[in-house]
Amino acid sequence: MRCAILTVGTEILFGQIVNTNAAYLSRELNLLGFDVMYHYTVGDNDGRLAEVIRTAFKDVDLIVTTGGLGPTEDDLTKETACAVLHDELAVHAESLAALERIARLRGRKMTLNNYKQAMMPTRAVVFDNDAGSAPGFVLEDGGKSILCMPGPPREMHRMWERRAKPYLLQFSTGVIHYRLLRYFGIGESSLETKLLPLIDAQTDPTLATYAKEGECNVRVASKRESPEEAKAAVDEMARRVAALTGEFIYSFDGEDYNLAVGKELIRRGLTISACESCTGGMFSESLVSVPGISAAFDRGLVTYTEKAKMEELGVKPETLEKYTAESPETAIEMARGLREKTGSAICVSSTGVAGPGPYGDKPAGLMYVGISMDGYERVREIRTNRDDRRWNRHYCVLCMFDEIRKAIGFSPEL
Amino acid sequence: MRCAILTVGTEILFGQIVNTNAAYLSRELNLLGFDVMYHYTVGDNDGRLAEVIRTAFKDVDLIVTTGGLGPTEDDLTKETACAVLHDELAVHAESLAALERIARLRGRKMTLNNYKQAMMPTRAVVFDNDAGSAPGFVLEDGGKSILCMPGPPREMHRMWERRAKPYLLQFSTGVIHYRLLRYFGIGESSLETKLLPLIDAQTDPTLATYAKEGECNVRVASKRESPEEAKAAVDEMARRVAALTGEFIYSFDGEDYNLAVGKELIRRGLTISACESCTGGMFSESLVSVPGISAAFDRGLVTYTEKAKMEELGVKPETLEKYTAESPETAIEMARGLREKTGSAICVSSTGVAGPGPYGDKPAGLMYVGISMDGYERVREIRTNRDDRRWNRHYCVLCMFDEIRKAIGFSPEL
Numbered sequence: 062m063r064c065a066i067l068t069v070g071t072e073i074l075f076g077q078i079v080n081t082n083a084a085y086l087s088r089e090l091n092l093l094g095f096d097v098m099y100h101y102t103v104g105d106n107d108g109r110l111a112e113v114i115r116t117a118f119k120d121v122d123l124i125v126t127t128g129g130l131g132p133t134e135d136d137l138t139k140e141t142a143c144a145v146l147h148d149e150l151a152v153h154a155e156s157l158a159a160l161e162r163i164a165r166l167r168g169r170k171m172t173l174n175n176y177k178q179a180m181m182p183t184r185a186v187v188f189d190n191d192a193g194s195a196p197g198f199v200l201e202d203g204g205k206s207i208l209c210m211p212g213p214p215r216e217m218h219r220m221w222e223r224r225a226k227p228y229l230l231q232f233s234t235g236v237i238h239y240r241l242l243r244y245f246g247i248g249e250s251s252l253e254t255k256l257l258p259l260i261d262a263q264t265d266p267t268l269a270t271y272a273k274e275g276e277c278n279v280r281v282a283s284k285r286e287s288p289e290e291a292k293a294a295v296d297e298m299a300r301r302v303a304a305l306t307g308e309f310i311y312s313f314d315g316e317d318y319n320l321a322v323g324k325e326l327i328r329r330g331l332t333i334s335a336c337e338s339c340t341g342g343m344f345s346e347s348l349v350s351v352p353g354i355s356a357a358f359d360r361g362l363v364t365y366t367e368k369a370k371m372e373e374l375g376v377k378p379e380t381l382e383k384y385t386a387e388s389p390e391t392a393i394e395m396a397r398g399l400r401e402k403t404g405s406a407i408c409v410s411s412t413g414v415a416g417p418g419p420y421g422d423k424p425a426g427l428m429y430v431g432i433s434m435d436g437y438e439r440v441r442e443i444r445t446n447r448d449d450r451r452w453n454r455h456y457c458v459l460c461m462f463d464e465i466r467k468a469i470g471f472s473p474e475l
Numbered sequence: 476m477r478c479a480i481l482t483v484g485t486e487i488l489f490g491q492i493v494n495t496n497a498a499y500l501s502r503e504l505n506l507l508g509f510d511v512m513y514h515y516t517v518g519d520n521d522g523r524l525a526e527v528i529r530t531a532f533k534d535v536d537l538i539v540t541t542g543g544l545g546p547t548e549d550d551l552t553k554e555t556a557c558a559v560l561h562d563e564l565a566v567h568a569e570s571l572a573a574l575e576r577i578a579r580l581r582g583r584k585m586t587l588n589n590y591k592q593a594m595m596p597t598r599a600v601v602f603d604n605d606a607g608s609a610p611g612f613v614l615e616d617g618g619k620s621i622l623c624m625p626g627p628p629r630e631m632h633r634m635w636e637r638r639a640k641p642y643l644l645q646f647s648t649g650v651i652h653y654r655l656l657r658y659f660g661i662g663e664s665s666l667e668t669k670l671l672p673l674i675d676a677q678t679d680p681t682l683a684t685y686a687k688e689g690e691c692n693v694r695v696a697s698k699r700e701s702p703e704e705a706k707a708a709v710d711e712m713a714r715r716v717a718a719l720t721g722e723f724i725y726s727f728d729g730e731d732y733n734l735a736v737g738k739e740l741i742r743r744g745l746t747i748s749a750c751e752s753c754t755g756g757m758f759s760e761s762l763v764s765v766p767g768i769s770a771a772f773d774r775g776l777v778t779y780t781e782k783a784k785m786e787e788l789g790v791k792p793e794t795l796e797k798y799t800a801e802s803p804e805t806a807i808e809m810a811r812g813l814r815e816k817t818g819s820a821i822c823v824s825s826t827g828v829a830g831p832g833p834y835g836d837k838p839a840g841l842m843y844v845g846i847s848m849d850g851y852e853r854v855r856e857i858r859t860n861r862d863d864r865r866w867n868r869h870y871c872v873l874c875m876f877d878e879i880r881k882a883i884g885f886s887p888e889l
Contacts, residue, residue, distance in 0.1 A: 072685055074511045076501030077655070077694070080494055083516070087490030097488045098523065102497070102514035109512065109534070116530055120523075132664050133684060134674070166860045174664040192863065213686065215866065271491060335777075341763025342756035345777040349755025350865060352831065360783035363749075363759040363775030365768075369817075373774065403783075417766065451764060 062232055063121040064095050067113060069129035069138050070212055071104035082127045082217060089221060090125065093233045094284060105135035107144075114145045118205045123232075125225075128212030130195040132174035138209050139198075143182050146202035153181035155189070156196045163194055188224035192216045199228060238291035239282035240299050241315035245463050247306070249277050255305050259298070266298040275456045278315075279306075299475055311466060313475050318462040323351030325471050326407075334405040335461070336362040336374055336395045338386065338412040339428050344458045359405045364395070374398035387413045387423055389440040392431035400433045407468065408433045409461050413443070416450045425450075428457045432464045439464065476646050477535040478509045481527060483543035483552050484626055485518035496541045496631060503635060504539065508649040508698060519549035521558075528559045532619045537646075539639075542626030544609040546588035552623050553612075557596050560616035567595035569603070570610045577608055602638035606630045613642060652705035653696035654713050655729035659877050661720070663691050669719050673712070680712040689870045690732075691723075713889055725880060727889050732876040737765030739885050740772075740821075747879070748819040750776040750788055750809045752800065752826040753842050758872045773819045778809070788812035801827045801837055803854040806845035814847045821882065822847045823875050831862045839864075842871045846878045853878065 066083045073080055083100045090097050098121055103109045110129075117124050129138030143149055157179035164171050178195055181187050185198035193216040199208040208225055210217045244252060253260065253270050256279070260268050266283040281298045285291040303310060312321045326333055335344050345361030348354055362373050367386055370376040375398040376391055384390040395410035413428025414420045426445030432438065443460055445453050480497045487494055497514045504511050512535055517523045524543075531538050543552030557563055571593035578585050592609055595601050599612035607630040613622040622639055624631045658666060663686040667674065670693070674682050680697035695712050699705040713727060726735040740747055749758050759775030762768055776787050781800055784790040789812040790805055798804040809824035827842025828834045840859030846852065857874055859867050 068514075071683065072694070073498070074501055074514065075505055075653075075694075075696075076498045076503075076511075079498040080514070084487070084490045084493040087488055089490075091489055097490075098518070099527070100482075100488065100494070100514070100516035104512070112534075113513070120526075131686065133667050135683065163860075166858075169662070169665075172664045172668060174667065192861075192866075213688070215688070215863075269491070337756075340760075342751075342759030342775050342777065343763075345756030346754075346760045347756075349757075349777070349779065350868070352864065355779055358779050360779055360787065361756050361775075361777030363756065363763070363777075365763065365772050365774055369774035450766065454764075 062095050062123055062234075063098050064090060064123035064125060065099040065101060065117040065121045066090075066097060067117065067124050067126040068100070068102040069105065069110060069126055070102070071135070073102050074104050081214060082212065085214070085218065086125055086127070086221070089226065092237045092239065092282070093226070093229055094235050094237055095123070095229070095233070105129060105137055107137045107141050110137060110141045111145055114141065114207065122205055124207045126207065126209045127217050130178070130197065130209060130211045132172075132178045132194070139180065139182065142200055142207045142209060146182075146200050146205065146207060148182040148184050148200060148202070150180040151183050152176070152179055153187055153196070156181060156187060159189060159196070160194060186228065188220050188228075190216055190220055191223070192219045197225065199225070235284045235286060236288050236291050237282055237284045238288060238295050239280055240295050240313055242279040242281065242299065242302060242310055243312040243315065243318070243321070244277040244279065244306070244309045245275075245311055245318060245459055247277060247309040252277050252279070252306060252309075256302060259301060259305070266294050268298070268302070274452070275459055296475065303475060307472070310473060312473050318459055319347040320351055321473060322462045322465050322471070323348055323354050323357070325469070326357040327353055329469070331357060331407060331469065332359050332405040333357055333407040333409070333465070334359045334361065334399050334403045335408070336364055336399045336410045338364055338370070338395070338410075339415045340411040340454050340457050340461070341365065343454050344409070344411065344461050347458055359403050362399065370395060373402075375401070387420065387427065387429070389429050389431075389442065392429035393433070393438060393440050396431035396433035397438070406434060407465060409465060411457050411461060413457065415453045415457075416448045418448065426453045428453065430457065430460050430464050432468050434468055437468055439468065476509050476537055476648065477512050478504060478537035478539060479513040479515060479531040479535045480504075480511060481531065481538050481540040482514070482516040483519065483524060483540055484516070485549075487516050488518050496626065496628060499628070499632065500539055500541070500635070503640065505651050507640070507643060507647045508651055509537070509643070509647070519543060519551060521551045521555050524551060524555045525559055528555065528621065532559075536619055538621045540621065540623045541631050544592075544611065544623060544625045546586075546592050546608070553594065553596065556614055556621045556623060560596075560614050560619065560621060562596040562598050562614060562616070564594040565597050566590070566593055567601055567610070570595060570601060573603060573610070574608060600642065602634050602642075604630055604634055605637070606633045611639065613639070649698045649700055650702045650705050651696060651698045652702060652709050653694055654709050654727055656693040656695065656713065656716060656724055657726040657729065657732070657735070658691040658693065658720070658723045659689075659725055659732060659873055661691060661723040666691050666693070666720060666723075670716060673715060673719070680708050682712070682716070688866070689873055710889060717889060721886070724887060726887050732873055733761040734765055735887060736876045736879050736885070737762055737768050737771070739883070741767055741770050743883070745771060745821060745883065746773050746819040747771055747821040747823070748773045748775065748813050748817045749822070749875070750778055750813045750824045752778055752784070752809070752824075753829045754825040754868050754871050754875070755779065757868050758823070758825065758875050761872055773817050776813065784809060787816075789815065801834065801841065801843070803843050803845075803856065806843035807847070807852060807854050810845035810847035811852070820848060821879060823879060825871050825875060827857070827871065829867045829871075830864045840867045842867065844871065844874050844878050846882050848882055851882055853882065
């Protein structure tokens with residue numbers, strides 16, 4: 062089925078928001094076997110919105126929209142969808158009840174705006190929103206369908222997964238199955254070169270490589286008649302990919318590095334603590350986002366000042382003076398000191414120059430990761446040659462997870 | 476002048492790339508006083524590309540495109556622009572010379588593809604590309620103009636700055652100025668209700684409200700003849716908005732909460748330390764992303780286990796036993812203990828149930844923020860009624876910044 066993605070919102074035309082919704086929905090719709098022909102963005106204006114919908118319907122049968130379902134006057138998607146597809150709005154009892162429940166829980170009164178949010182096209186299939194207040198819906202007329210979801214990505218993603226995707230599956234021809242292989246420590250060009258024999262010969266399954274903030278992904282996808290066939294084809298290809306590049310793979314199932322490592326720590330019953338300087342808590346934050354991690358994670362220390370490094374971790378004043386805080390010597394003393402203090406099986410540290418500028422004679426992106434375990438100590442030097450503070454910290458955290466994976470000898474299984 | 480942004484490339488319709496070009500050009504065009512009415516994306520297909528250009532020209536006078544200027548067969552933007560605006564391609568001597576120079580520098584022979592890249596519409600104003608090989612151009616016909624630039628963001632940004640923006644300045648009428656007011660502690664519906672008198676009366680400056688992950692933004696924008704006029708009009712309206720809703724505003728300049736509070740701590744020379752349980756380092760991480768924060772931030776502790784809370788912060792075993800770790804009593808003992816340990820002027824703590832599930836009889840989203848300063852102690856109870864672990868932690872971090880803002884009595888100045 063041919064489809065278009067329509068993003069509604071003046072803030073996007075002002076450039077205040079990057080349109081990540083269109084990219085997300087493009088990936089998802091392609092995986093369901095739909096052909097995405099156009100992306101459109103229009104502002105909160107009913108005339109132009111209606112015109113774009115009519116234009117798109119000349120060439121596609123399905124339009125998926127995000128945005129414009131909020132409670133305010135400039136939220137016009139529902140009204141416009143009704144105008145084009147010959148329906149009208151009426152109070153939708155379930156949506157009203159849900160909104161009343163939310164208001165009650167938050168101790169707020171229902172405003173007139175809230176009632177507007179409970180109005181739905183009479184012929185629509187309504188999608189409840191369990192992450193926010195605006196429900197979504199799909200409305201069909203004469204073979205043309207419009208599927209409308211809220212704009213905030215978190216709400217949209219949940220509604221897509223729980224409600225919209227299952228609804229659209231009935232129109233999907235063939236089934237796409239895929240695995241997302243996650244890589245760290247190899248660039249996209251090298252990865253593609255290694256996989257070239259497989260990429261050149263591909264028809265189905267297909268292989269695609271993506272660069273992603275210091276990492277790489279490989280998507281192995283197959284479109285077949287049955288889910289079983291597709292899965293078998295993908296697994297077979299993933300095995301061939303792993304035979305060529307397995308040492309760099311940390312997940313065969315699209316898991317982020319924190320999740321892949323965190324789950325393995327829990328599985329093995331290993332305790333961990335972290336002390337961070339340049340990453341400033343980003344490692345701990347990332348690890349704590351793994352459900353159930355309290356079984357493995359004892360504590361994290363953000364020792365930002367030299368005083369904190371000495372008081373909390375017993376880093377020696379001589380070390381700081383002789384080698385500075387941004388040194389391999391300090392990195393390993395931090396990890397070692399934390400292990401003495403906590404007794405955690407694994408202690409990991411970070412220190413260095415996050416940027417944006419250099420620090421003395423040390424360039425932005427020069428960072429060290431220390432790791433201390435029983436009978437195992439190691440320091441990794443990182444040089445990103447970048448002056449992007451956020452990027453450097455993010456990359457350093459990935460290196461911390463990479464060091465842990467290597468230290469415990471973890472290779473994911475297919 | 477009304478304009479549209481057209482992004483050309485099948486990879487965007489597959490969702491492999493997020494369309495950051497459209498956001499960049501939107502910001503830039505708006506700042507020049509152009510009205511961006513639409514974003515379009517189409518794949519590498521000449522029929523659909525021509526159709527979208529014709530449709531857009533019904534409503535706009537200028538289309539700015541990126542992508543499809545490369546050397547390969549599926550790069551069709553130039554050919555299509557010529558077809559719609561009645562021109563034809565011919566070898567452009569300067570572009571050819573530039574491509575020959577690049578080939579010579581790289582020690583490569585000119586390929587047939589290179590000659591294709593040197594073909595330009597005969598009536599076009601050509602923009603040379605000093606960051607890549609594909610030149611850009613602007614072509615006009617009967618009052619309608621199409622301005623075409625290459626797709627890779629780095630090349631496009633440079634061509635925009637050096638060539639396209641200076642060219643477009645001659646058509647710029649008026650200048651847009653805007654401020655983004657950031658709110659916490661008020662919902663979008665309530666905010667709009669409070670601002671309704673101003674919103675209803677608006678022509679210029681315009682007011683728009685946006686919800687954003689537990690926060691709200693209000694954009695105040697004005698388009699005038701001169702930057703000074705626009706700025707004065709925006710500031711005047713921002714003052715009226717602040718008079719109605721000022722208590723919830725933490726920034727008049729679009730800054731995130733961590734940045735607004737972090738900069739104020741640095742400005743006042745106040746030291747801060749944090750101890751986190753349910754937020755797991757997210758607060759420290761957020762604070763550390765503020766450049767120069769080492770002047771204010773001493774240390775952060777992620778005391779995830781009861782053992783860590785007792786050892787690091789001196790939380791009493793009786794408190795944990797009688798009230799549990801997820802209690803207001805523990806929250807304040809954490810903050811107090813951290814202040815005794817570090818001597819920081821402000822110590823802030825978090826504890827509670829991030830979710831996704833409840834913990835015993837405590838629901839997901841029940842969290843406490845403690846704050847301890849000289850002569851000031853406070854605990855804030857949070858109930859989000861959500862089971863989204865990431866969202867709850869994020870919201871709790873915002874509350875921590877909110878508590879600090881209130882504790883130090885900080886109201887941003889216009």
